[in-house]
Amino acid sequence: MFQERLADVAGQVEACLAEMLLPMGTAPLAKPMRYASRGGKRLRAFLVMESAAMHGVSDAASVWAAAAVEALHAYSLVHDDLPCMDDDDLRRGQPTVHVKWDEATAVLVGDALQTLAFECLTRVDLHADAQVRLAMVASLARASGGRGMVLGQAQDVAAETATVPLTLEQITELQALKTGALIGWSAEAGAVLAGADPEPLRRYAAALGLAFQITDDILDVAGDAAKTGKRVGKDADAGKATFVSLLGLDGARARANSLVEDAETALQAYGDRATALREAARFVISREM
Amino acid sequence: MFQERLADVAGQVEACLAEMLLPMGTAPLAKPMRYASRGGKRLRAFLVMESAAMHGVSDAASVWAAAAVEALHAYSLVHDDLPCMDDDDLRRGQPTVHVKWDEATAVLVGDALQTLAFECLTRVDLHADAQVRLAMVASLARASGGRGMVLGQAQDVAAETATVPLTLEQITELQALKTGALIGWSAEAGAVLAGADPEPLRRYAAALGLAFQITDDILDVAGDAAKTGKRVGKDADAGKATFVSLLGLDGARARANSLVEDAETALQAYGDRATALREAARFVISREM
Numbered sequence: 001m002f003q004e005r006l007a008d009v010a011g012q013v014e015a016c017l018a019e020m021l022l023p024m025g026t027a028p029l030a031k032p033m034r035y036a037s038r039g040g041k042r043l044r045a046f047l048v049m050e051s052a053a054m055h056g057v058s059d060a061a062s063v064w065a066a067a068a069v070e071a072l073h074a075y076s077l078v079h080d081d082l083p084c085m086d087d088d089d090l091r092r093g094q095p096t097v098h099v100k101w102d103e104a105t106a107v108l109v110g111d112a113l114q115t116l117a118f119e120c121l122t123r124v125d126l127h128a129d130a131q132v133r134l135a136m137v138a139s140l141a142r143a144s145g146g147r148g149m150v151l152g153q154a155q156d157v158a159a160e161t162a163t164v165p166l167t168l169e170q171i172t173e174l175q176a177l178k179t180g181a182l183i184g185w186s187a188e189a190g191a192v193l194a195g196a197d198p199e200p201l202r203r204y205a206a207a208l209g210l211a212f213q214i215t216d217d218i219l220d221v222a223g224d225a226a227k228t229g230k231r232v233g234k235d236a237d238a239g240k241a242t243f244v245s246l247l248g249l250d251g252a253r254a255r256a257n258s259l260v261e262d263a264e265t266a267l268q269a270y271g272d273r274a275t276a277l278r279e280a281a282r283f284v285i286s287r288e289m
Numbered sequence: 290m291f292q293e294r295l296a297d298v299a300g301q302v303e304a305c306l307a308e309m310l311l312p313m314g315t316a317p318l319a320k321p322m323r324y325a326s327r328g329g330k331r332l333r334a335f336l337v338m339e340s341a342a343m344h345g346v347s348d349a350a351s352v353w354a355a356a357a358v359e360a361l362h363a364y365s366l367v368h369d370d371l372p373c374m375d376d377d378d379l380r381r382g383q384p385t386v387h388v389k390w391d392e393a394t395a396v397l398v399g400d401a402l403q404t405l406a407f408e409c410l411t412r413v414d415l416h417a418d419a420q421v422r423l424a425m426v427a428s429l430a431r432a433s434g435g436r437g438m439v440l441g442q443a444q445d446v447a448a449e450t451a452t453v454p455l456t457l458e459q460i461t462e463l464q465a466l467k468t469g470a471l472i473g474w475s476a477e478a479g480a481v482l483a484g485a486d487p488e489p490l491r492r493y494a495a496a497l498g499l500a501f502q503i504t505d506d507i508l509d510v511a512g513d514a515a516k517t518g519k520r521v522g523k524d525a526d527a528g529k530a531t532f533v534s535l536l537g538l539d540g541a542r543a544r545a546n547s548l549v550e551d552a553e554t555a556l557q558a559y560g561d562r563a564t565a566l567r568e569a570a571r572f573v574i575s576r577e578m
Contacts, residue, residue: 021435028443029435079400084392103373104446107396108439111368114400115434118407122427131419137426138411145404146310146318150397154317157393 002046002279009049009066010042012059016067020116032101032109033116037074039092043212044069044186046280051190051201054273061126065136065189068120069182072144075113076182078106080153114144127193136192143181152178165241172210180209187277203266204277211259212284214252217242219287221249256285291335291568298338298355299331301348305356309405321390321398322405326363328381332501333358333475335569340479340490343562350415354425354478357409358471361433364402365471367395369442403433416482425481432470441467454530461499469498476566492555493566500548501573503541506531508576510538545574 017037024030045066052062081088081096082103089099098106120126121137142148155174159166166174187205191198221244243252263281267274306326313319334355341351370377370385371392378388387395409415410426431437444463448455455463476494480487510533532541552570556563 024435024440027435027440028447029440033435075400079396082393082396084396104371105443107368107371107373108443108446110400111364111403112435112439114403115430115439118426119430119434122423122430129419130423134411134419134423134426137407137423141404141408141411145408146313146316146322146401150401150404151313151316151318154394154397157397158317 002276002283005050005276006042006046006280009046012049012063013042013045013066013070014038016063016120017071017116020067020071020120029105029109029112032097032105033112035094035100036078036097036109037071037113039094040070040074042066042070043280043284044073044182047183047186047205047208047277048189050276050280051187052193053190054270054277055190055194055196057190057193062190062193064120064123064126065193066186068117068136068140069186069189071113071120072117072140073182075110075117076144076149076153078110078113082106085153085157117144132193132195136189139188139192140185143185148177148181149179152176152181159240165245167241168243168246171241171243171246175210175213176206179213180206183209183212200266200269204263204281207259207263207266208281208284211256211263211281214243214247214256214259215285215287217244218249218252218256220244253285260285291565291572294339294565295331295335295569298335301338301352302331302334302355302359303327305352305409306360306405309356309360309409318394318398318401321386321394322401324383324389325367325386325398326360326402328383329359329363331355331359332569332573333362333471336472336475336494336566337478339565339569340476341482342479343559343566344479344483344485346479346482351479351482353409353412353415354482355475357406357425357429358475358478360402360409361406361429362471364399364406365433365438365442367399367402371395374442374446406433421482421484425478428477428481429474432474437466437470438468441465441470448529454534456530457532457535460530460532460535464499464502465495468502469495472498472501489555489558493552493570496548496552496555497570497573500545500552500570503532503536503545503548504574504576506533507538507541507545509533542574549574 021030021034021037024033048066048069049059049062053059077091078097080086081091082098088096090096096106097109117140118137121133121140127133144150152174156178159174184202184205187201187208188198191201220242243255247255260281264278267277310319310323310326313322337355337358338348338351342348366380367386369375370380371387378385385395386398406429407426410422410429416422433439441463445467448463473491473494476490476497477487480490509531532544536544549570553567556566
């Protein structure tokens with residue numbers, strides 16, 4: 001159920017982003033922007049659209065919030081891959097934007113994808129009430145900016161040159177910002193669009209986001225570049241503190257498992273309507289992608 | 290009148306941005322974000338707040354749109370100064386962010402300042418009607434994104450490596466995107482906030498923006514680094530087409546003068562209420578800053 005919905009969501013988001021990028025025609029950035037916004041798991045889009053569907057919100061509406069968060073995520077990846085940041089040459093199994101084009105293009109593509117994210121949220125298709133769309137602009141800005149995702153990135157960069165490795169508490173905070181904030185925004189989006197209480201989805205997303213990051217660290221040690229689509233072993237090589245270095249491989253797996261239980265429990269009140277979201281939580285820690 | 294209002298506007302915008310950055314506390318990006326968003330002429334903020342005041346909109350409201358466009362402008366400068374872009378080490382008379390800190394910090398500071406710009410526009414203080422705030426989010430996204438300012442930046446980067454210098458038509462289009470779009474958004478903001486017709490301000494800003502850029506090219510040839518606060522002669526050194534290389538120094542000055550007349554004429558219907566905006570147009574071509 002989760003896998004089918006994920007594929008379905010991915011298709012809808014691709015179409016939506018293609019529509020947003022259509023007016024760019026053959027402008028210099030059109031091609032690298034399309035390239036950078038294609039592919040990926042679309043987990044954030046799934047969280048938006050499934051949490052929305054669970055509240056009776058149509059895909060035709062929620063897809064704009066899904067496209068927004070995927071554009072924003074894509075921007076963060078393009079900038080994160082830059083030589084001055086993580087210096088990655090492979091992303092989603094393809095050359096990164098600065099490798100395929102150049103660094104200037106990668107900076108500008110990331111910039112324009114961030115702008116596109118906010119533009120998606122202004123579409124009347126998302127919600128008839130401008131107040132709701134504006135609230136989503138404000139919350140996405142908070143989740144992704146200098147007190148959210150970008151702060152997590154900055155902490156991550158600072159950790160690279162720090163003489164003392166991060167503690168478990170510090171790395172948990174860092175990840176809650178770097179990946180957790182956007183995952184949280186995505187899961188809560190459905191409740192926000194429906195005017196429902198986002199609290200259960202907030203708890204679900206907090207557990208899911210952390211489980212996701214712990215699994216990323218596990219895959220970095222035990223994964224396979226052919227399956228993950230990115231270089232592995234680089235965190236360990238860099239001597240960075242990770243959930244695996246702090247908890248051990250078994251400890252990290254146990255923690256991820258217990259977080260998935262927390263995520264499932266958080267959605268209890270939704271009963272069967274939350275089946276796909278529960279499956280997503282289990283998938284996140286079992287994935288090899 | 291213009292100079293006093295410019296100083297007044299600058300003070301209000303500084304206070305507004307300081308308030309927005311306050312919750313960041315001592316987070317890694319707080320200091321470089323404050324650094325990057327300080328100073329500058331604040332011409333865009335002036336255009337927002339003066340066009341708003343001319344329509345009876347209070348400073349307490351319009352300052353949020355002014356802060357938004359200045360945060361957005363600051364982000365574009367930080368990224369534009371990066372080694373992979375214009376590679377500038379001096380901005381507003383101070384070391385650029387990547388020189389004072391490092392490239393990763395400059396990428397992240399720019400990213401977070403863009404986010405902050407959109408966040409400013411969600412403030413209820415800007416306008417009681419969410420529909421108006423949302424329209425400003427949408428129009429700022431269009432003006433600054435991959436079909437606006439960032440497209441102009443990309444055309445500028447492409448021109449650096451082109452074998453044939455740009456024509457007058459191409460450079461005019463490039464500048465209309467790179468600097469004109471944001472100047473246009475700023476000048477129109479007052480009419481949008483008041484629900485008035487933005488057309489006269491659109492014509493004013495189109496002429497002003499082009500005059501501004503022509504003057505920039507003149508200053509690059511005939512200016513003084515101590516006064517402009519940035520390195521001069523670099524476009525000529527790089528063999529780039531500029532308004533001066535295409536029109537000659539006298540031709541460029543004549544064109545800038547005639548554009549200022551166009552800008553003044555566009556505001557005729559406003560009578561004396563537009564005095565400061567008219568002075569701004571004359572200032573733009575006489576400035577040595």
